[in-house]
Amino acid sequence: MSREYDVVIFGATGFTGALTAKYLAENAPAELRWALAGRNRAKLEAVRAELGVEVDLLIADVGDAASLQSVAEAARVVVTTVGPYIRYGEPLVAACAAAGTDYLDLTGEQEFVDRMYVAHHALAARTGARIVHCCGFDSIPYDLGVQFTVEQLPKNVPLKVDGLVRAGGKPSSGTLHTVVTVLSRGKSNLDARRARRQVEPRLEGRSVKAAAGKLHRSQGFWAVPLPTVDPQIVVTSAARLPEYGPDFRYSHYAAVKQLPMVAGGIAGFGLLAVAAQIPPARNALLSRFKAGDGPSEERRAKSWFKARFIGEGGGKRVVTEVSGGDPGYGETAKMLAESALSLALDDLPETAGQVTTAVALGPALRRRLVAAGIKFETLLVEDY
DSSP states (O other): OOSSEEEEEETTTSHHHHHHHHHHHHHSOTTOOEEEEESOHHHHHHHHHHHTOOOEEEEOOTTOHHHHHHHHHHEEEEEEOOOOHHHHTHHHHHHHHHHTOEEEOOOOOHHHHHHHHHHHHHHHHHHTOEEEOOOBTTBHHHHHHHHHHHTTSOSSSOEEEEEEEEEEOOOOHHHHHHHHHHHTOHHHHHHHHHHHHHHSOOOOSOEEEEOOOOOEEETTEEEEEOOSSHHHHHHHHHHHOGGGOSEEEEEEEEEESOHHHHHHHHHHHHHHHHHHHSHHHHHHHHHTSOTTOOOOHHHHHTOEEEEEEEEEETTEEEEEEEEESOTTTHHHHHHHHHHHHHHHHSOOOOOOEEEOHHHHTHHHHHHHHHHTTOEEEEEEEEEO
16 A cells, blocks of 8 residues: 555557546546556546546656656556557566566467566566466456356366357457467467476476367357467466366367358468568558557447356366457456456455466456456256
8 A cells, every 4th residue: 555556557548558547437446546657648648538537647668667667666556558568568567576566468478478477477476566467358258267167166176178259349450460460479489488388387286288179069169279378378277276176178269150160260360370470461461450449339339258168077067158248348448457456456365476367366356347247157057
C-alpha cells in the first residue's frame, strides 16, 4: 500500500489498452488508485476524456529505461498491452522485476515467455514480483478451464485433458502483427525453449506434458491440433500445482465442424507461415494493418468463444466449458483488467517470479470472471 497506484495501464492509447482502461473505469471499485501510461500525452488525454474519469497520466516509453523504472516503482501492478512483446516487452518486465512490482501482459508469444523466464524470473522471485504473462484469450480460458476441470477429477491419479476451442471474431492489427512476427522467428523460438529448459528446475516425482495430439473426431467436431502458447501455459501450471496429479497430459485443439474447413485452414496457415519467412512478403502483409486498428463495437458484439475440456482419470470423465463474448478484445480486456484487480485486491497464495494465472490467481480470478459474465460450466460427469 506504500505505492502511489494500485494499477497502471501501460499502452492505454492502443486498441486493447483503451478497452482495458474503459473496463476499469466502468467496473473498478471507487477506492482503486489507478493511472494511464504511454509515450504520447495528447493521446493519453484523449483517452482520459473519453473515459470521463479523473486518473493520473504517466509519460513512459519502452526506449526510456528511467521512465519505466518510475512507473514500476509507483505501482503495485503494471498492466501492458504494448506488443509484439518480443520487440517491446522486455524493458518493462525488467523494471517490474527489479522494483518488486506485479506485471501482467497479453502476449501469445512463447519465445517471449521463455526468454523472460531466463532473464528475469530469478530476480522477480527475490523481489517478490509476480510476472504473469498471457492474461487474455491467450491463455486464461484454458489455464483456468483446465484447473476447473482438474478440481472435479479424482486426486493422486494420472489425468488427461483435451481442450477444444471454437471462436467467432475479427482480430485487430496488433494481433496480426504478433502472429506474423511469431511465424517469422521459428529458430529463435526453439533457441528460447532450449535456454529455458537449461535453467528451469526439473520436476521430481511427477510428470507433466503437452501432447501434440492428432486430427480426430471429438464432441461432434473435427479436433485439429492447435500450436499456440496455451498448452505450455497449462503444463507450466500443472508442474507447479500438485493437485494435477502424478502424471498429467494436456492436448490443445481447434474444433472445426467440416473437414473442408480443416483443409482450407491448414492451407491458409501454411501460406501465411511461408510469407512470414520472406522479408518483402512479410513487410507487405504488415503494411496492410495500421497499429491501433480493431473491429468495430458492432462486430465485437457478435463475436464469441467456447473452450470445452474433456478430462479423464481414475475411472471418471468430466466435460466442462468456458464461454463468453468477443474473445480477442472485449473479453480479453475484461480478463486482463480482472487479473489486475485480483492481484491488487484479493487474498491470494504467496507466489513470486514468473507464474501463471492458475498458480498466482486461480479460483479467485475465476470467481471474478464468473461475476463479470464469463461462464465456467460442468456439462458432464460420468464413470467409465
